Amino acid sequence: MDIKEQIHGLTEEMLTNLGRLVAIDSQLGTPAEGKPFGEGPAKALEEGLKIAQELGFKTVNLDNYCGYAEMGEGDEIVGIAGHLDIVPVGGDWSYDPFKLTREGDYVYGRGTTDDKGPVLEALYAMKLLRDSGVKLNKRVRLIMGCNEETGSKCMEHYNEVAEELSCGFTPDASFPCIHGEKGLLQMMAYSKNTKIISADGGFVFNAVCDSSTIVVPAEEGLKERLEAVLAETKLQEYKVTEENGQISIYAKGVPAHASTPTLGVNAIGVTFECLEKAGFKDDFVEFYNTHIGTSCDGEGIGLKFADEYGELTLCNGMIKTENDVISCTIDIRVPVTLKSDEVRRMCESRLDDENGRIEILGIGDALFFPRESPLVNALYKAYTDVTGDTENKPMVIGGGTYAKSLKNIIAFGPEKPGIDYRIHSADEFILVSGMEEAVLVYMEAIKNLLAI
Incomplete structure (x- = not known):
């Protein structure tokens, strides 16, 4: 079975797990003891780490600010940082925003693209790499944050209590690659x-x-x-x-x-x-x-x-x-x-x-990595190798991501050029075909970063 067939065989499982995350209203809530961003974000983090544990990963909860799933050994860390918090529902939805609804290739729900779906894409990329026996000369760490939409205090806490990343990306923007943020x-x-x-x-x-x-x-x-x-x-x-x-x-x-x-x-x-x-x-x-x-x-x-x-x-x-x-x-x-x-x-x-x-x-302040930097090249190569798209080039965006909060990472996918996924709007969606392709892109990206 080739890798695309393996990914396709995991699609229903990925969607089931995405439904578990989408069902949680993880908007910023009222802070409580041990829950700095309220009940919803803490519950989403608990569920995200539980999914990672079920897939066989070591997990750590950093005081309900954020947590991570990890594999591999070594002093250096390839980091992947996504977030489980969401913006308010807002707008006139055609579907229940907290119930995953599939219509053909489209899967609707708040957080499907921003950013619960991409967190799972990265997690399954890690699983498939681990199961394939790829040599891990660095640790690979998927960080799940709870406060990206309202200040990224989760990553401030990560920087205080956890290790610095050697390189990595945040799956919270667009392909082919983001080398600058306004x-x-x-x-x-x-x-x-x-x-x-x-x-x-x-x-x-x-x-x-x-x-x-x-x-x-x-x-x-x-x-x-x-x-x-x-x-x-x-x-x-x-x-x-x-x-x-x-x-x-x-x-x-x-x-x-x-x-x-x-x-x-x-x-x-x-x-x-x-x-x-x-x-x-x-x-x-x-x-x-x-x-x-x-x-x-x-x-x-x-x-x-x-x-x-x-x-x-x-x-x-x-x-x-x-x-x-x-x-x-x-x-x-x-x-x-x-x-x-x-x-x-x-x-x-x-x-x-x-x-x-x-x-x-x-x-x-803005964030900027030169186009020719090893990090940009490694990620852009992963995208072009999988998709064959060399027309779209690394770009600068107006959105802000965790790349501004963590050292040595940039935003990388999963939104494809020319598609409006309705993030921060009603009827936010993710494409099943896009999910499968993103898993493969992220697998290649991790391998490229392990080689830097």
Whole structure:
């Protein structure tokens, strides 16, 4: 039996185990004794380590921050770091997000691609290598983290209590290979004066707002003008209602990850743009449209910039009203050649005026490995050898992964170029054929890393 047949023979078992993980709501919860990220992430880690034990691996739980499954011997460690926590469900699902649902090659559920499925792909790659008798001159360690989506404190803990990795990858991005990750700049925008009665939209910081409801005072003819301009937008759905002297605007946009906001339609941005076009005069509407807007390029705050590896992107994910103040989240992905002090200088004069203010929450530096580095070459070769795809090249992405938290690793798969797996959106899925191919790619990758 050749290796592809062996992998195919394990597919049902892999899907059964993936179903065990998907069934656990592992969103960030309320911290408790011995459970730093709450009940769900701790339960997912317990189940992930249990699956690894059933497959014959030694496992270690690092205080429910993270844990690992390991094989081989030696001082050096080839590390594979994936995560078992998930973002909130959000959106309108066609399937139960916590029940694995298969339709042909498609398997739906929250975490199927981000990142429970890839964790299992790597685990089964390790199993098949071990069972094949490949000489392991290094240890191979699959780390399962519990806090990637909300801060990666799990990897901070790993760095405090466990050994440094010699080389490795995180299966939490795209093929063929990621040799750079943009820096992350997070901001909050606040109103100073506004007539807006209430604003509510979005469900997570790092995704384009897919729906919002904005309530404003009624004005003569405003409802009709709003309906006219909303009809010209790319919203999937909208509804304008007027009663008791108030106008409520519901807008449904198109979700997208914050690293690729131009793939989405921001319900908040479109609504504010339409309010202005309909003649609604408001200080914060003006501030939003001039500073944030719908262009996603950061020009409104002086941050429009691009280098040879990509453009700066801006995403407004959430909006809310609290104590008569509107706040908006801003997630910016910064090109790899732009340093944090440069970013501050570029935008500092554009963050405050009479209509609103923007506060910088934090700036994280980019990650970059030269294309010709041994790590990049080893992983890219594994991908091309298995798939035959030499057209797609190693790339820089806007997303952030564990590669920024652990030394000597980069992001590697499993998403294939040109496919939207709907991560951070409704109806997230993984392809069964893609899972099988990824297992083989990861087997080759581990062998290549053992040879470095």
